[in-house]
Amino acid sequence: MLQNKKRSLRKRSIFLGLSVFAAALIFISCLLTSDSRRFQALTEDLFYSELSGNMLSLHYTLAYPEKYGFTGEALLSSYKPASEEDDGTAGIRSALNRLSKISSDHLNEDDSYAYELLNRYLTLRLSGSSYDYYDEPLSPSSGMQSGLPILLADYTFRSPKDVEDYLHILDQTDTYFDGLIQYEKEKAEHGLFMSDSAAADVIEQCCSIMDKDALSCGTHFLHTTFEERLNVLEQEGAISQEQKAQWISENDRLLTTVMAPAYEKVADAFTILQGSGLNDKGLCYFPEGRSYYEYLLASATGSSRSIPEIKELLFNDFRDNFASLAALLNQYPQLTTAFTYNDTVFPYVTPEEMLDDLKSRMVSDFPPFPDSDQSGRINYTIKSVSSSMEDYCSPAYYLTPPIDDMSSNIIYINHKNSPDALTLYTTLAHEGYPGHLYQTVYSQLYMNQNNTSCIRYLLHYGGYVEGWALYVENLSYQYAGKVVSDPLTAAWYEACRLNRNIQLCLYSMLDIAIHYEGATLPKAQAILRKAGITDPRTASAIYDYIVEEPVNYLKYYLGFLEFLSLKDAAQDLWGHEFSLTRFHQFILETGPSDFQGLNDKLRLQSG
Incomplete structure (x- = not known):
């Protein structure tokens, strides 16, 4: 009897332990559910408030806004001076306060990642709110x-x-x-x-x-x-x-x-x-110009690197590309003497032919669209920039489709300065496949499939978007080299790639020199002369553009270098399991992010 009694007590103690464990699970589940609900409510509130006040943003984000509860009047938001009661940061502070009451540990993996992105995004926006009049909505270049x-x-x-x-x-x-x-x-x-x-x-x-x-x-x-x-x-x-x-x-x-x-x-x-x-010079000549430049650099590129780190990264890249170009020209001396690039060698003439070729060549390096039902309906239209807008538009640009209708995509070509075949091919890679069009459609299809938090559609990261486009543009030079059979022409394409990177890297370094270190026009002209740009008018035009568009070149080139750095990290972590397709799939399925988030997620998934 005594033995049976002990067994009975033991059974009860085990049962009690399971009860406590079950109760703990229920409690944790309630916490998870509660925090998940609060995070969903916060992000939906931000999504609605951000879009309901601006019909242009709403229309370009949602094709059918009424299905999402947007039924108000079509409004075009306009600037209003801040009042003493509201300095314009109330909404950001309120969102951060609500966010602080949610534990990211109690969210699922996707929401936890969105939480960290949103927290950094809002915190950075708040730090930039003190620079009330440093923004330029009517810039000559992009106003x-x-x-x-x-x-x-x-x-x-x-x-x-x-x-x-x-x-x-x-x-x-x-x-x-x-x-x-x-x-x-x-x-x-x-x-x-x-x-x-x-x-x-x-x-x-x-x-x-x-x-x-x-x-x-x-x-x-x-x-x-x-x-x-x-x-x-x-x-x-x-x-x-x-x-x-x-x-x-x-x-x-x-x-x-x-x-x-x-x-x-x-x-x-x-x-x-x-x-x-x-x-009429760089931002550092304004009272808070240097600190504003630091904010703008982080905000536009999504990079958390310090300016000394960025300068070192740019200098090393410039040196490596310059050495590679010198070696290539040494291997093919004809490129500097008797070689004349013949545009007719390139077999594709129309943008449609070039995009078809890019789509076929990228198959071995990039994953297919995640939603096979939708991907068959993805199409694009090539349009020409209106002649009256040619002076104010980029050489080409892609219009992002609404998140609920990605079937129609538009790529604009500016024909003011008709590009040669190679330039058009690589430009279409940048804007179309595997650039902006492919990147945007893939990430949005994936996020739609996985019911990703709506806030992810509103967090914009210029370095992720433009860095990716420049990264794949670099790959497209290799694709172009495979289009032609002549090794010398292929070498010319590689020389063009290296030269373009050298130029963009130089302009990025000049951006820091002008806006953070105070380089004036004579100093900028001297820097450019050393790089072979000797025409004073050309140098002046470059200087003026960088003054008017701070951080723009860095958005592209630093973003590109961040992706190269991320690829190196993936190769180290994955070893023999690394492939370009796997790496690209990781970037696209993670979606638009700052580079801290991408690096953290890469290490978390590889741990």
Whole structure:
């Protein structure tokens, strides 16, 4: 009996232990569920608040916003001066406060990663909020005076409501630019307005973009693209001919009575503000310019490296590429003497032929799209930049599709300076396959499949996006070398790749020299002369562009170098199991991130 009693007690103690363990599991489960719910609520609130106040952002993010609960009026957000009660950081501080009450340890792997990204993203944004008037929304090179017409010209009409929303946006362009004028006036009051030459460029752009002759004749690209989109709706039976005519008339009225006067008002305001700019050199000549540059560098590139680390990385890369180019030219001396590149050697002429070739050659290095049902419906259209916008657009660019409709993708080619075959081929690799188009569609399909937190779609990382595009552009030079049979031509392609990297690396180092170390135009010209750029006008144009667009070259080139560094780390961690396809799949399935996040996740998954 005594023995049986002991057994009974033992059984009870074991049962009690299991009960406690089960209760602990239930408690932990409640914590997990509670924190998961709070994180989901926070991210959905941020997603909604970010998009509901700006119809352009909403339209380019969601094809069918009503399915996500967006049913409000079409608004075009405009600048409003900060009040004493709200310095513009209240939303960020509130989000960080809510985030601090959630434990990332209680979230699933994907949400935990999103949590860390969001925490760093908001913290960095908060640190940048003290530089109220250092941003430049009307930059001559990338300002909204040139960006807005591009977004309007490609505003997709999927339904009659989209047309109505578009016209509402046009009707608000005067208020939108009034806000930017107010901001520029406040910049001037704080001694932070742009240089006279930059202001003159903006004035010229405002006059030429909204060309009066084209507007009066109805031949402006915002006339023609509007009618083209309406024609599609009419052919689909979504609108009548009468409705189309009515909307064309309304578009004409808004362009001439609202949008054109808004541009004139910007030009007038900048004419008055000319002369108030106190600095035509780098950011470091502004009161808080160096610290702002550090913030901007981290924000634009997604790199957490210090400036001395970045300089060392750039210098080593410049040296290695220069040595590789010298060795190549030593191996093929014809490239520096009698060799003449013959563009007709390249067998592909049209962008479509080149993209088809790139798609076939990338198969051995990149994974297929994750969603086979969707991937068969992915298509693209090649369009030409309007002649009136050629002076203000990049050589090419890709328009990101909405996350709920990735079937239609658009790549624009700027034909102002017709590129040679190799340049067009590598440019299409950058913008299309395996560049922006492939990267964007793959990551969004994967995130959609896995119900990734909606906040991931709003966190933008320029270094991830442009660094990837430059990384695959480098691979495309190798693909181009396989297109041709002549070893000397293939060597020429490799020389072009190395030369391009040397140039971009040089401009990236010059960016730091100008904005952080105070290099003036004569100093920049001296640096460029040592690199073989001896024409003073060319050197001056490079200097002016870097002054107007701080960190832009670094967004591309530092991002590219971060990916090379990440690939080296993956090779060390994976050893003989490393492959380009596995590495690329890891990047694409992790999705847009800062490089700290990518490095942390690589080591976590390889541990």
